[in-house]
Amino acid sequence: MSVTDAAVEAAGPREHTQPIVNNFSIQVATVNGSGSQTANLVLLRSIFQMGVPVAGKNMFPSNIAGLPTWYTIRASAKGYIGRRKEVDFLVAMNPETAKDDVASLAPGAAVVYDEPLKLNTLRSDLVFYPVPFDKLMQPITHDAKLRRLVRNMVYDGVLSRLLSIDMGQMEKALRKQMGKKQKAIELNMSALKAGCDYAEANLPKQDPFVIEPMDKTAGMILIEGNAAAAIGCMMAGVTFVGWYPITPSSSLCESLIDYLKKYRREPETGKATYAVIQAEDELAALGMVLGAGWVGARAMTSSSGPGISLMAEFTGLGYYAEIPAVIFDVQRCGPSTGLPTRTGQQDILSTSVLSHGDTKHPLLLPASVTECYSMAMDAFDLAEQLQSPVFVMMDLDLGMNTWMARPFEYPTKPLERGKRLDAATLKRLGEFGRYRDVDGDGIPYRTVAGDGMPAYFTRGSGHNEIAQYSERAEDYARNLDRLARKFETARTLVPKPEVELVATGKVGIIAYGTTHWAIEESRDQLRQEARLETSYLRLRAYPFTPEVAAFIDACDRVYVVEQNRDSQMLSLLRMECTAGQIAKLRGIPHYAGLPLDGRSVTEAVLKQEG
Amino acid sequence: MSTPVQPSPAPGKKINRIGLEPVAYRGLKTTLCAGCGHNAITERLIDAFFEMGIDPSQVIKLSGIGCSSKSPAYFMNSAHGFNSVHGRMPSVATGAVVSNRKMIAIGVSGDGDTGAIGIGQFVHLMRRNLPMIYVIEDNGCYGLTKGQFSPTADLGSRLKTGVVNDLPPIDTCSLAIELGASFVARSFSGDPKQLKAILKAALSHRGTCMIDVLSPCVTFNDHDGSTKSYSYAKDHEEPLADVSFVPYFEDINVDYDPGTTTAVTLHNGSKLLLKKMAEDYNPTDKSRALNLLRESVARDEFATGILYVEPDKQDFLDLLGIVDEPLASLDASRTRPGKAALDEIMESFR
Numbered sequence: 001m002s003v004t005d006a007a008v009e010a011a012g013p014r015e016h017t018q019p020i021v022n023n024f025s026i027q028v029a030t031v032n033g034s035g036s037q038t039a040n041l042v043l044l045r046s047i048f049q050m051g052v053p054v055a056g057k058n059m060f061p062s063n064i065a066g067l068p069t070w071y072t073i074r075a076s077a078k079g080y081i082g083r084r085k086e087v088d089f090l091v092a093m094n095p096e097t098a099k100d101d102v103a104s105l106a107p108g109a110a111v112v113y114d115e116p117l118k119l120n121t122l123r124s125d126l127v128f129y130p131v132p133f134d135k136l137m138q139p140i141t142h143d144a145k146l147r148r149l150v151r152n153m154v155y156d157g158v159l160s161r162l163l164s165i166d167m168g169q170m171e172k173a174l175r176k177q178m179g180k181k182q183k184a185i186e187l188n189m190s191a192l193k194a195g196c197d198y199a200e201a202n203l204p205k206q207d208p209f210v211i212e213p214m215d216k217t218a219g220m221i222l223i224e225g226n227a228a229a230a231i232g233c234m235m236a237g238v239t240f241v242g243w244y245p246i247t248p249s250s251s252l253c254e255s256l257i258d259y260l261k262k263y264r265r266e267p268e269t270g271k272a273t274y275a276v277i278q279a280e281d282e283l284a285a286l287g288m289v290l291g292a293g294w295v296g297a298r299a300m301t302s303s304s305g306p307g308i309s310l311m312a313e314f315t316g317l318g319y320y321a322e323i324p325a326v327i328f329d330v331q332r333c334g335p336s337t338g339l340p341t342r343t344g345q346q347d348i349l350s351t352s353v354l355s356h357g358d359t360k361h362p363l364l365l366p367a368s369v370t371e372c373y374s375m376a377m378d379a380f381d382l383a384e385q386l387q388s389p390v391f392v393m394m395d396l397d398l399g400m401n402t403w404m405a406r407p408f409e410y411p412t413k414p415l416e417r418g419k420r421l422d423a424a425t426l427k428r429l430g431e432f433g434r435y436r437d438v439d440g441d442g443i444p445y446r447t448v449a450g451d452g453m454p455a456y457f458t459r460g461s462g463h464n465e466i467a468q469y470s471e472r473a474e475d476y477a478r479n480l481d482r483l484a485r486k487f488e489t490a491r492t493l494v495p496k497p498e499v500e501l502v503a504t505g506k507v508g509i510i511a512y513g514t515t516h517w518a519i520e521e522s523r524d525q526l527r528q529e530a531r532l533e534t535s536y537l538r539l540r541a542y543p544f545t546p547e548v549a550a551f552i553d554a555c556d557r558v559y560v561v562e563q564n565r566d567s568q569m570l571s572l573l574r575m576e577c578t579a580g581q582i583a584k585l586r587g588i589p590h591y592a593g594l595p596l597d598g599r600s601v602t603e604a605v606l607k608q609e610g
Numbered sequence: 611m612s613t614p615v616q617p618s619p620a621p622g623k624k625i626n627r628i629g630l631e632p633v634a635y636r637g638l639k640t641t642l643c644a645g646c647g648h649n650a651i652t653e654r655l656i657d658a659f660f661e662m663g664i665d666p667s668q669v670i671k672l673s674g675i676g677c678s679s680k681s682p683a684y685f686m687n688s689a690h691g692f693n694s695v696h697g698r699m700p701s702v703a704t705g706a707v708v709s710n711r712k713m714i715a716i717g718v719s720g721d722g723d724t725g726a727i728g729i730g731q732f733v734h735l736m737r738r739n740l741p742m743i744y745v746i747e748d749n750g751c752y753g754l755t756k757g758q759f760s761p762t763a764d765l766g767s768r769l770k771t772g773v774v775n776d777l778p779p780i781d782t783c784s785l786a787i788e789l790g791a792s793f794v795a796r797s798f799s800g801d802p803k804q805l806k807a808i809l810k811a812a813l814s815h816r817g818t819c820m821i822d823v824l825s826p827c828v829t830f831n832d833h834d835g836s837t838k839s840y841s842y843a844k845d846h847e848e849p850l851a852d853v854s855f856v857p858y859f860e861d862i863n864v865d866y867d868p869g870t871t872t873a874v875t876l877h878n879g880s881k882l883l884l885k886k887m888a889e890d891y892n893p894t895d896k897s898r899a900l901n902l903l904r905e906s907v908a909r910d911e912f913a914t915g916i917l918y919v920e921p922d923k924q925d926f927l928d929l930l931g932i933v934d935e936p937l938a939s940l941d942a943s944r945t946r947p948g949k950a951a952l953d954e955i956m957e958s959f960r
Contacts, residue, residue, distance in 0.1 A: 219960075220960075221956055221959035221960055222959055222960075223959045227959075231952070231955055234947065235946055235947070235952065236946070237940075237942050237945030237946045238945070239709065239937040239938065239940060239945060240705060240708065240709050240937060242701075242704075242705060259955070263947040263951045264945070264947065266933060266944075269933070270931070271931055271932060271933040271934070272930065272931050272932050272933065273932075273933055273937065273940055273944050273945055274932075274937065274945075275708045275709070275930050275932050275937060277704065277708065277930075279701065279734075280730055280731065280734040281730065283698060283701070283730075283731075284698070284700070284701035284704075284730075284731055284734065285701075286701075287694070287695075287698045287700075287701025287702045287704075287705065287731070288701045288702070288704050288705035288708075289705055290694075290702055290705060291672075291692075291701065291702035291703060291704060291705025291706035291707075291709070292705035292706065292708065292709040292937075292938070293705070294690075294692060294702070294705070294706055295670070295705075295706045295709045295710040295713070295936070295938045296709070296710070296936075296938035296939065297705070297709035297710075297937050297938040298945070299705065299709070313695055313698075314695065314698070317694065317695055407956040407959075407960075408952065408956060410949040410952050410953075411946070414942065415942050415946070447690075448690070448710075448938065449670045449689075449690040449706070449710055449713050450667075450668065450710050450712055450713055450936060450938075450939070451939075452667070454688075455667065455687075455688050455689055455690040455691070456690065456691075457682075457683055457690075457691040457692075457693070458690070458691060458692040458693065459691075459692075459693040460693065460694065460695060461693065469683070
């Protein structure tokens with residue numbers, strides 16, 4: 001049972017007279033590889049098409065077939081799209097987990113289940129809807145494989161009836177999902193109708209959950225963050241992609257490959273204006289990207305924790321030899337292999353200083369699919385402006401789950417290609433020094449092979465301003481100081497945080513990435529339930545911009561909420577804050593592998609606020 | 611693209627077909643040990659690029675880490691160079707060549723840089739048949755860390771300290787042939803004529819040219835008991851053929867006896883003439899090449915010359931189907947799709 005609407009739901013088992021409209025969560029428990037994804041997306045999309053804000057989250061195993069999977073759809077009239085812990089409506093399709101799934105429900109929840117599982121004997125405080133799935137499938141197809149794949153559409157039909165989801169919307173969503181596969185559409189429609197008809201004839205409504213049409217999703221899209229980032233990369237004019245498959249980032253490059261094939265071939269010749277290479281490992285992936293960036297390509301790779309660790313050496317080379325590269329880290333749970341299919345924000349600290357020696361790298365921190373798109377473009381511009389690797393820190397929740405968004409806007413800004421030496425500049429400077437700071441911003445001019453400008457020798461070993469090998473202490477220190485100065489310039493170029501300072505809100509919250517969605521909901525809960533007004537700063541990049549220190553100064557206490565054990569962003573803040581500012585910082589870490597929910601933040605804040 | 615400055619040399623000065631003097635192909639002064647085989651290889655590279663009339667500004671030089679990998683600094687100062695990380699030059703070269711297909715890429719590696727830490731990237735480079743020249747300056751040991759064995763050291767070879775190598779060597783040429791490199795050769799830094807001919811032929815080929823050059827380490831691996839010393843190499847080198855190279859731009863009538871000489875026409879029209887020496891050898895026969903390498907090892911010889919060549923094999927750039935211009939220099943008008951494309955994509959998510 002939801003505990004968010006405390007006034008309505010505090011009294012234990014519900015009276016069914018009062019409907020709960022557009023504010024509940026549906027969880028479908030299945031076995032992975034059973035084809036449930038189509039059914040789940042059709043369900044999600046149908047509710048979305050009815051104008052009701054939705055969020056879909058897939059909790060899946062690191063496995064291809066046969067292990068438990070849960071898909072949660074949250075409908076929220078208020079537009080909360082973060083995770084909600086409570087499940088109101090369970091579809092229990094997996095015999096392995098059914099008993100536990102039922103046991104975890106709050107009183108008053110409803111359960112649609114496969115009749116032979118006899119779940120109704122387990123508890124008396126829930127609403128049970130038994131459905132004979134196999135029997136309903138019998139007349140639809142004799143093909144055992146098809147039957148297994150289409151069987152899940154039956155629960156969509158049942159839910160359509162029980163939750164008042166318009167069948168026309170279901171059909172529309174199904175057609176959208178299936179494309180032009182007419183035979184598959186017909187088969188799935190039969191299963192959908194069978195479920196709906198069965199529910200109408202046999203399952204009188206006993207629970208309070210209802211979907212009613214709204215107008216809150218008009219014109220919006222449903223998209224995964226990885227696809228959004230891929231579109232951003234293409235619009236950024238990426239010319240080189242080197243990658244190695246890893247969950248949860250693979251679908252970023254796979255989407256990108258599809259888009260590039262479609263939109264980046266020359267119409268006359270069919271030739272590609274890009275190259276994508278699936279490398280032998282992540283070391284090679286980033287090596288290729290640096291080689292490409294070195295000759296002037298817009299180059300990127302995408303990976304996750306273990307791959308990012310392997311990229312450490314090359315990242316250091318990119319930093320020191322000053323070569324642009326865009327690296328997406330779709331974070332998952334570590335350490336080591338960790339939980340490959342669970343989400344987290346655990347690579348923040350290690351990535352900010354990835355590689356040995358004194359290194360530091362800009363991190364962009366998208367919170368939404370829209371920012372996956374826009375920050376992909378920002379990252380390419382920054383990488384070329386700064387001549388350095390730039391990381392885009394996504395996470396599994398953002399990359400692989402389905403989010404609502406306004407359609408992305410076409411970029412109007414021209415590409416930023418950074419300081420490239422040309423004849424006029426060379427004349428003005430008199431002489432080319434690859435690593436000479438001529439503008440005082442720490443960023444030197446560069447040349448690339450084939451541009452007709454003077455060549456230089458690129459190396460990861462010590463070098464002076466004119467790119468000669470040097471072990472002289474003065475050369476080394478001057479170079480490192482300049483790189484530090486360049487990082488200060490990065491501070492002026494990265495996206496600024498979003499700040500909401502509330503006059504009475506002396507309690508501040510700092511968060512970033514997908515944690516934002518929990519904060520949005522938690523701040524409302526704190527206001528409504530505990531009369532606690534909070535100020536909020538959402539970080540959008542590292543290095544920190546001056547707004548961050550000003551925000552901390554304006555608050556009495558600042559909770560830094562993030563999805564890792566060691567309060568990694570808080571650690572980065574401590575490195576830059578004054579003693580007075582540090583004293584105000586309090587960490588709220590979350591590291592369950594599941595996306596953070598608003599209620600957990602509310603509880604953690606209230607516990608510390610006393 | 612730059613046009614090379616055409617100097618007007620004093621009469622009698624040696625210039626090549628694009629009007630450059632040999633000095634235009636020189637690099638910094640070497641910091642390797644006097645007598646190091648690597649320096650001899652550098653000299654042959656300078657000769658080959660000069661004689662082929664290749665504009666240094668159209669060349670990129672890449673390397674990994676180690677003594678060998680320092681050498682790109684010692685030739686062609688006006689070419690961009692990249693001394694990358696240990697064993698990972700192949701990936702950097704791949705990104706660079708794919709992103710600017712107009713560049714001629716020369717990679718210099720060592721036996722440790724290739725055979726040990728870099729073996730993973732090496733084998734995948736060979737598979738891709740990326741157009742580049744990949745030279746292994748092979749001395750069977752790690753010079754820069756003072757003489758430890760590398761994976762190309764022969765079984766039973768002995769270090770100065772008395773340590774005996776007890777593992778079999780990796781034959782980089784066999785690997786390269788097996789995995790798809792389309793030009794594979796082995797040579798010796800002490801055989802300047804053959805090495806130069808091989809390098810010039812490599813500059814006429816499209817695809818991966820893998821050239822393993824025995825290059826004795828005078829400081830750590832040039833003693834009795836070493837199988838990578840000058841004297842051992844001189845005693846055991848077994849050239850497969852007398853290699854002559856006839857560049858496409860030299861309008862000369864090539865006269866040879868087809869009974870004793872195999873002629874191979876390379877990508878740019880240059881001709882490779884292989885006059886048979888020890889035995890009947892056909893460098894376009896993959897199985898024969900692999901067998902020969904095995905047989906020569908059994909005879910304690912090291913076979914040199916062009917071991918395998920496949921002049922018409924598709925290279926990686928053709929496989930990728932990329933545009934003819936360098937990807938790196940494409941204008942935004944060709945790399946950022948128009949608004950209609952974005953609108954269409956957005957529509958698909960509604």
